Amino acid sequence: MRELSEQAIRDIAYGSTVLGAGGGGDPYLGTLAAIHAARQHGPVKLMAAAELADDALVAFPFIVGAPLPFLEKLTIGPELVRVHRGLERLLGRKVSAVMSAEVGGANSSLPMSLAAQLQVPVIDGDLIGRAFPEIQLTVLTLHGIAASPIVIGDEHGNLVMVQAASNQWAERLARATAICFGAICVAIAYPLSGAAAKKLTLHGTISWAEQIGIALRLAREEKRNGLVAVREATGGEVIFSGKIIDVERRTRSGWALGNALLAGLDHDAGREMVVQFQNENLVAVSGGQIVASVPDLITILNAETGAAITTEQLRYGTRVRVLAIACHPIWRTPQGLRLAGPAHWGLEHDYVPITGSFPPADSFSWTVPAKYEEVA
Amino acid sequence: MRELSEQAIRDIAYGSTVLGAGGGGDPYLGTLAAIHAARQHGPVKLMAAAELADDALVAFPFIVGAPLPFLEKLTIGPELVRVHRGLERLLGRKVSAVMSAEVGGANSSLPMSLAAQLQVPVIDGDLIGRAFPEIQLTVLTLHGIAASPIVIGDEHGNLVMVQAASNQWAERLARATAICFGAICVAIAYPLSGAAAKKLTLHGTISWAEQIGIALRLAREEKRNGLVAVREATGGEVIFSGKIIDVERRTRSGWALGNALLAGLDHDAGREMVVQFQNENLVAVSGGQIVASVPDLITILNAETGAAITTEQLRYGTRVRVLAIACHPIWRTPQGLRLAGPAHWGLEHDYVPITGSFPPADSFSWTVPAKYEEVA
Numbered sequence: 001m002r003e004l005s006e007q008a009i010r011d012i013a014y015g016s017t018v019l020g021a022g023g024g025g026d027p028y029l030g031t032l033a034a035i036h037a038a039r040q041h042g043p044v045k046l047m048a049a050a051e052l053a054d055d056a057l058v059a060f061p062f063i064v065g066a067p068l069p070f071l072e073k074l075t076i077g078p079e080l081v082r083v084h085r086g087l088e089r090l091l092g093r094k095v096s097a098v099m100s101a102e103v104g105g106a107n108s109s110l111p112m113s114l115a116a117q118l119q120v121p122v123i124d125g126d127l128i129g130r131a132f133p134e135i136q137l138t139v140l141t142l143h144g145i146a147a148s149p150i151v152i153g154d155e156h157g158n159l160v161m162v163q164a165a166s167n168q169w170a171e172r173l174a175r176a177t178a179i180c181f182g183a184i185c186v187a188i189a190y191p192l193s194g195a196a197a198k199k200l201t202l203h204g205t206i207s208w209a210e211q212i213g214i215a216l217r218l219a220r221e222e223k224r225n226g227l228v229a230v231r232e233a234t235g236g237e238v239i240f241s242g243k244i245i246d247v248e249r250r251t252r253s254g255w256a257l258g259n260a261l262l263a264g265l266d267h268d269a270g271r272e273m274v275v276q277f278q279n280e281n282l283v284a285v286s287g288g289q290i291v292a293s294v295p296d297l298i299t300i301l302n303a304e305t306g307a308a309i310t311t312e313q314l315r316y317g318t319r320v321r322v323l324a325i326a327c328h329p330i331w332r333t334p335q336g337l338r339l340a341g342p343a344h345w346g347l348e349h350d351y352v353p354i355t356g357s358f359p360p361a362d363s364f365s366w367t368v369p370a371k372y373e374e375v376a
Numbered sequence: 377m378r379e380l381s382e383q384a385i386r387d388i389a390y391g392s393t394v395l396g397a398g399g400g401g402d403p404y405l406g407t408l409a410a411i412h413a414a415r416q417h418g419p420v421k422l423m424a425a426a427e428l429a430d431d432a433l434v435a436f437p438f439i440v441g442a443p444l445p446f447l448e449k450l451t452i453g454p455e456l457v458r459v460h461r462g463l464e465r466l467l468g469r470k471v472s473a474v475m476s477a478e479v480g481g482a483n484s485s486l487p488m489s490l491a492a493q494l495q496v497p498v499i500d501g502d503l504i505g506r507a508f509p510e511i512q513l514t515v516l517t518l519h520g521i522a523a524s525p526i527v528i529g530d531e532h533g534n535l536v537m538v539q540a541a542s543n544q545w546a547e548r549l550a551r552a553t554a555i556c557f558g559a560i561c562v563a564i565a566y567p568l569s570g571a572a573a574k575k576l577t578l579h580g581t582i583s584w585a586e587q588i589g590i591a592l593r594l595a596r597e598e599k600r601n602g603l604v605a606v607r608e609a610t611g612g613e614v615i616f617s618g619k620i621i622d623v624e625r626r627t628r629s630g631w632a633l634g635n636a637l638l639a640g641l642d643h644d645a646g647r648e649m650v651v652q653f654q655n656e657n658l659v660a661v662s663g664g665q666i667v668a669s670v671p672d673l674i675t676i677l678n679a680e681t682g683a684a685i686t687t688e689q690l691r692y693g694t695r696v697r698v699l700a701i702a703c704h705p706i707w708r709t710p711q712g713l714r715l716a717g718p719a720h721w722g723l724e725h726d727y728v729p730i731t732g733s734f735p736p737a738d739s740f741s742w743t744v745p746a747k748y749e750e751v752a
Binding site: 163180 | 462552556
């Protein structure tokens with residue numbers, strides 16, 4: 001267990017944008033909320049999952065809804081505590097630690113704000129190893145663990161508690177509630193024993209985001225190219241160098257859909273790449289070939305600073321590098337691909353794994369349960 | 377307390393269509409469900425509110441969503457018991473009696489089905505004295521009583537529990553959930569102590585629906601004109617005799633909106649009447665004058681049988697009588713009119729009360745609390 005400095009909170013948030021694969025929302029406001037809560041209530045403590053007592057109760061707070069544009073609507077404080085207390089009331093016991101549902105984007109920082117207010121530890125890990133925009137897209141769904149009960153709250157004091165028949169139903173019902181709440185709200189879900197959290201969650205991913213954030217910061221401070229730093233910290237692979245020459249966007253059922261068209265530069269000169277996104281980047285195609293595909297992570301980085309560019313921030317003329325990072329091996333199993341592979345996103349191609357393996361560092365360990373046979 | 381015969385269950389349902397003011401859905405399937413449950417589990421017992429113990433706990437089960445078309449989707453049994461048990465779990469105690477949220481339409485019969493399954497009494501009364509299609513439109517809202525917690529369930533086993541910041545929010549959140557559940561589902565709300573139920577609910581309205589149903593049945597059996605029977609049983613006033621010559625319908629945000637145009641017959645020959653509806657009949661206009669208006673009840677009856685015609689059943693050529701029944705006095709107070717008067721339905725006219733008073737029978741008593749001054 002260690003206390004997170006304000007710098008560490010910022011590094012985690014900044015690194016998380018890289019793991020957000022273009023989505024997950026901007027962690028800036030979540031970071032401010034976490035730092036504010038830490039100043040008011042005491043430091044955020046980051047704890048390894050291994051340190052959890054077997055009979056601890058862990059829960060996963062997160063933002064449901066549209067990313068960036070509406071984040072200002074949330075006060076991120078009272079409503080987070082209300083959903084947390086609501087869950088405790090439903091379960092009839094205290095939640096002793098919180099953990100990120102996803103490591104990418106704003107939801108990597110959100111639990112820190114709650115943890116500071118309640119003075120409970122944040123567990124170093126998450127449920128995806130990237131960002132995905134639906135509640136059922138977690139490793140716990142693959143393990144047959146229910147997302148329910150889910151408690152959803154807004155800034156007016158409304159609380160909605162969902163006990164869903166499946167994690168897919170949980171997603172539908174939470175989404176309908178979020179839309180009713182004005183497109184964004186906070187939720188807490190997946191209550192889990194310490195024993196289960198130790199066994200089934202992805203460990204060390206918050207530290208990993210921090211490493212990426214530190215690498216970016218040091219490069220910035222030392223005026224080095226941040227890109228090399230990010231590549232090293234993520235273990236990712238640059239799959240394209242180019243310039244954004246067109247961004248096509250449309251919104252459907254609350255999703256930010258679109259394509260970014262890139263014209264190659266340097267050794268990619270003369271080639272083009274299309275990155276298709278639905279909140280997150282889904283697939284990168286060049287010369288008619290799938291170069292990288294969901295569930296692997298595709299992140300567009302600023303060519304100079306190495307900073308991640310979210311799908312909302314894609315602008316004509318920006319020089320970029322496309323980074324692909326291998327997803328956690330569980331997403332490459334038949335079960336993982338059925339849940340979150342190309343077909344889930346309406347894509348007709350088969351999954352084409354990128355080379356490289358994940359995680360790159362041995363600072364954390366992930367295991368694929370025996371019942372899942374890795375296919376790639 | 378008395379046991380309801382199958383005939384009584386049918387009479388209540390049939391009489392309720394008259395009090396549904398064109399809406400509230402068809403009680404036929406709900407009646408079948410209640411009779412089926414009574415055969416399986418034991419008789420439905422109807423109890424006067426006065427017989428409730430002060431520390432009893434009463435709750436109000438109802439159908440949320442579109443009326444008639446989707447009713448077949450519900451099994452009306454397991455999901456009703458599930459929402460009931462869900463509410464008990466939330467409150468940490470047993471619900472000792474159930475009561476109708478509205479006396480008009482399908483929701484007058486629904487509690488009988490649950491009461492038979494659980495072998496708890498149904499209280500003779502409701503929360504509106506007619507049908508209204510939104511959760512906050514009850515006398516309890518006027519008394520400042522929360523509809524929450526509301527538990528909503530579907531046939532798949534999903535449960536959504538709402539603790540809303542206001543009864544208006546409760547309506548919005550329950551509606552969003554119902555839409556997610558495929559436009560119809562069951563719910564239970566407004567948990568109330570026996571003491572409060574005795575004081576604040578509308579008493580005797582189920583018996584009243586039964587009286588109307590009996591009058592209709594006897595007229596049918598004795599081949600008399602049912603219209604006179606209905607007029608006498610309801611205390612209503614026939615405001616127009618005519619023939620349906622046009623029905624204009626549109627659907628918006630799940631509402632069945634429209635107008636029925638009637639050409640006068642008999643002493644109304646040469647005149648026309650327009651009845652505007654939004655699920656329920658809202659206003660009847662003839663010769664540019666408001667003849668009757670929400671919150672008073674406007675029900676279109678078959679001219680021969682006296683049977684109520686719901687807005688879905690309006691057909692060109694049918695000979696009809698338009699019956700207006702005075703609403704409960706609480707709806708005529710400034711507070712009542714603010715909650716459910718013409719402006720709530722987007723109508724620009726002021727409320728024009730019909731003559732006659734409600735209730736017509738002394739078999740039940742309603743009181744307007746002192747804090748509400750009757751205006752009409």
